[in-house]
Amino acid sequence: MKNNASILNKKQSFLQQIFMSPMVLCILMMILLPAVTTECSDAKYKILALQHQVFGSYTAAYKGFLKGLDDSDIRGMVSVENYNAEKNMAILEGKIKDIKEKNSFDLLFTMGTQSTKKASDIIQNIPIVFTVVGSPVNSGIISNWKSSGSNVTGIATPNQVLKGITQIYELSKFTKIGITYLKGSPSHEAVLSQIKAMCKKNGIKFIYDGFSLTKGNGDSLSNDEIRFNLKKSLDTVLPQVDAMYVQASGTYEKNFYLFRNAFKKHQTPSFGDPIYxxxxxxxxxGVNDYAFGQQAAEYAVKILKGTPPSALPMDTGTKFSILVNLEAAQMVQLDPLLLMPIMNSADAIYQKITE
Structure with missing residues (x-):
């Protein structure tokens, strides 16, 4: 019995040595999670995915990016790390400076205006591919959609929000539209000016109200202060409109229950970014962030193979999604028949509010 136990222990020890070895672990990671972060020493390319906060659009884009790499011909040759600054812009800037100094990544994949702008301002020695940037021109990230003339490129759609609002207008013919926006946000303020022009052209009444996420001295507002300002803004706009558009925002996503409560209170139909x-x-x-992430991966592969970022145009994001939520319509007593033209064009129809 003792001999059998000794033999069994030796076999277990031998198997542990094999399966816990770094090389075997790397191979297993490539097989089971081929596009997820690995620390394989034999990875040919190293990519850092960079975001300044948790946000549904970034999550979708990152998943699409990983899938795009997994579907490419460099599958298993790439190590991808993800860094989230958790809304701390000082930490984000420090991380980017450290990346520039160490120069240990072959490419940066940036998600959102904040991380893309910081990275493009600081780093010129590493290629950058971005997505989920509402207005890269207005944000000062690029000046020419066809070529940045630098180490930066990405996947975006010029005037993407305006295109979505125009589609809804053509289907529903609203006469008064409202938004609340974040003051100081390049993408939100770009959308504001675009909707103003569109409403003026079509004789639509446009009601808007905005607030900042920071105090006069630059300090961030508390969560309670943000919620107070958001609720006040919604109660200012919603009584005056027959449709409300909700822009993409991590702040809005986190506090969306305030929007939902206000829609119900004022019985106002709503539309906006698909994340809601x-x-x-x-x-x-709006744009399909997952599909844009896949396209960003295609650009990353081309760059890693030698194509200069400046040779890749940034206005190539074309995949739009139209989604409908029937419970949300019922919540504001909107006649489902009025939704039929939109439902006929919808990619998916949801029966319930689930988040």
């Missing part, structure tokens, strides 16, 4: 479709907007219309 499960949270309580009636129509989600």
């Amino acid at each position: 479709i499960k949270k309580g907007i009636i129509v989600g219309i």
Whole structure:
């Protein structure tokens, strides 16, 4: 019995040595999670995915990016790390400076305006591919959609929000539209000016109200202060409009229950970025972040193989989604028949508010 136990222990020890070895672990990671972060010493390319906060659009884009790499011909040759600064801009800037100094990554994949702007301002020695940037021109990231003339490129759609609002207008013919926006946000303020022009052209009444996320001295507002300002802004706009558009924002996503409560209180139909479709907007219309992440991966592969970022145009994001939530419509007593033209064009129809 003792001999059998000794033999068994030796076999277990031998198997542990094999399967816990770094090389075997790397191979297993490549097989089971081929596009997820690995520390394989034999990875040919190293990519850092960079974001300044947790946000549904970034999550979708990152998943799409990993899938795009997994579907490419460099599958298993790439190590991808993800860094989230958790809204701390000082930490984000420090991380980017450290990346520049160490120069240990072959490419940066940036998600959102904040991380992309910081990275492009500081780093010129590493290629950068971005997505989920509402207005890269207005943000000062690029000046020419066809070529940045630098180490930066990405996947975006010029005037993407305006295109979505125009589609909804053509289907529903609203006469008064409202938004609340974040003052100081390049993408939100770009959308504001675009909607103003669109409403003026079509004779639509446009009601808007904005607030900042910071105090006069630059300090961030508390969560309670942000929620107070958001609720006040919604109660200012919603009584005056027959449709409300909700822009993409991590702050809005985190506090979407305030939007939902206000829509119900004022019985106002809503539409906006698709990330809110499960949270309580009636129509989600906008870019498909997952698909944009996949396209960003295609650009990353081309760059890693030698194509200069400046040779890749940035206005190539074309995949739009139209989603409908029937419970959200019922919440504001909107006649489902009025949604039929939109539902006929929808990619998916949701029955419930689930988040």
